[in-house]
Amino acid sequence: MAKKPAKKSSSSAAKSAVAGLDPDAAAALALDVSRLSEKDAAQANAALQAAITEHNQRYHGHDAPTISDAVFDSLRRKDEEILARFPNLSSVAADEVGAAPSEKFAKIRHRAPMLSLDNAFTDEDVSDFVKSVRRFLGLAADAPLAFTAEPKIDGLSCSLRYEKGELISAATRGDGAVGEDVTANVKTIANRKGAVPHTLKGKDVPDICEVRGEIYFGHADFAEVNARQRAAGDKEFVNPRNAAAGSLRQLDASITASRPLRFFAYAWGEMSDMPAETQSGMIAAFTKWGLPTNPLTTRCETIEEMLAFYHRIETERASLGYDIDGIVYKVDRLDLQRRLGFVSRAPRWATAHKFPAERAMTVMEGIDIQVGRTGALTPVAKLKPVTVGGVVVRNATLHNEDFIKGIGGDGQPIRDGVDIRVGDTVVIQRAGDVIPQVVSVVLDHRPKDSKPFEFPTRCPACNSEAVRETGEAIRRCTGEFACPNQVVEHLRHFVSRRAFDIEGLGEKQIEFFYGDEDLPVRAPADIFTLAKRDQQNLKKLKDKEGFGETSARNLFAAIEQRRDISLERLIYALGVRHIGETTAIVLARAYGTWKAFEEACLKVAQGDETAKEEMDSLDQIGPTVIEAVAKYFGEPRNLKRIDDLIRELKVQDAEKPQTETPVAGKTVVFTGSLEKMTRDEAKAMAERLGAKVAGSVSRKTDIVVAGPGAGSKLAKAAEFGVQVMDEDGWLKLVGAA
Known part of the structure; x- marks a missing residue:
């Protein structure tokens, strides 16, 4: 009989670490x-990517965020820190902008994508x-370089x-490529300061x-709208941003017209002619045109x-x-903006300097x-609400556990070596980094009978040994598939948006099926055997609390739709x-079919040096991934689950x-000094043209x-x-000489 996840370490309880995550x-x-x-x-990267995708959709797609902007910034920033140190890891979610447009509206495809910005949190950033x-452009430290600055x-x-x-048209950001019409x-945003001109x-x-x-609400306008909501007995808006989004995305334009929205122009997409050569010049032109x-x-x-600004x-x-x-x-000169270009979801020529913590x-x-x-054991402070x-x-x-003891990442004392204990009075902060977090301990208020916290050496969910490997900061449960929490989280990953994305099979449903004896789901294959055209299973499910015949049929239908899956989604799942x-994606494109991928992985697991070398030659694949593949495909239990x-x-x-x-599709390596462009600029050019840029030369x-x-x-x-050419030869090849 399978154990249900332990309450204190279950998914729902774990969300409390940072509310909504x-x-x-x-x-x-x-x-x-x-x-x-x-x-x-790599594991932290995967978790952050999944959270970024989920909360991007909540914020941009539904106007119903469950975490603050600062928490979302912290997800991106933490993932960026990880990617900066381990650039071969996934950056897909970090590249996402906005969310898929709502089905309620007609769609408009942006002629030029609407991207997001990277963030800075300190003066040093x-x-x-x-x-x-300057480094990208090859500019000296004293060479002129102007920026515009705006709220x-x-x-x-x-x-x-x-x-x-x-x-003629107005569109939301949507997912950056397609927005809502x-x-x-928007045409109702008129007759006030901040109006959108029709001509x-x-x-x-x-x-x-x-x-x-x-598009935004002023503070006074927001207060006026909420006063109206109260008077009408309607729900009040949480903040001006949500109010603006909800007001703009009304199917009835008369509702939008009744709300005093405003607009600030600060950028552009497709332009048949450019009226200026600088960012500041473009803003001046907008103002002259009545925007x-x-x-x-x-x-x-x-x-x-x-x-200073x-x-x-x-x-x-x-x-x-x-x-x-x-x-x-933003870099002021537009020619420099064009040279700098973009990386993933953001321009290299702009950044957002966020305000500090509270x-x-x-x-x-x-x-x-x-x-x-x-299996990571993560300590979470339970605070008196503040x-x-x-x-x-x-x-x-x-x-x-080191942080609790007062030891920092470099092994040196933090908080002057003061540990954290239950009953302590602590200073917490919300910021654009880890949010919320404990900053310090007020020792004058420490209870006299307090004791140092003893970090567990056994898993609270399954009682398996929890070990901390040399050189790692995290203690992990060794139970793996014997640990109910790990199994449930593996299943949640399997059905997540970037994996099988099964509608109606979320966190709560996974936990229900995992713990249910009539309709047990303990491995990915169980999801599909559950949904086979079995009237008995359907009858069992529709009689369960929280389900009905319609929801049961819809869930089974959603599962059936995912029997046909792309190779890259399966590999990720x-x-x-x-x-x-x-x-x-890299592995899927390299091997092409599941059969070829599986055979290569099995050979790697068996120690086949040729198979390892072939995998190692792939762009963004290195020894860490190969070691992980060998371990995963070398485990008989995993092979059975896969079969x-x-x-x-x-x-x-x-x-x-x-x-x-x-x-396009070729792997390019740049080496030596480049004289007509910087190394970063050359790599960016190659990637724009569909090439893959590698850091080392291989047979591939x-x-x-x-x-x-x-x-x-x-x-x-x-x-x-391998074909070798100089910089002029490269520029001639790509038509940029």
């Missing part, structure tokens, strides 16, 4: 990246951003399309002009000017009359230990450590990327671009017979 995401936020092994980093721009409005992104000066609603003024307005900006722009936008020529607006933000959560810096003092009433999918920045906080991460979405699952599925072969450039390499000073990579290319 699943246990693995909460555990990942608690990690000290500087101490992570590559194995731990801003300095690093400016240095990275970051906390509203809803919108794109307005004008043709011959007339407003809200033209009728642009001036003779220099381009025939095609896509203007982008933010509302933020008068606080300024041009800065030094980092000192940028930071930030700190001035930080002190004035309460008096602005609308919500902002930071300052956006703190409060409270009492820690207990410490819970929660167990994630990989309000921090308008949010009630009841829980905070305690990172790991298996839950092999260190194989995130990006790595799964049982594959019998239930039809696996689609991987699609090969289709582009028409001369280097197609082209080596060698500049002065090329060394061992050039010798390796000669050994493998």
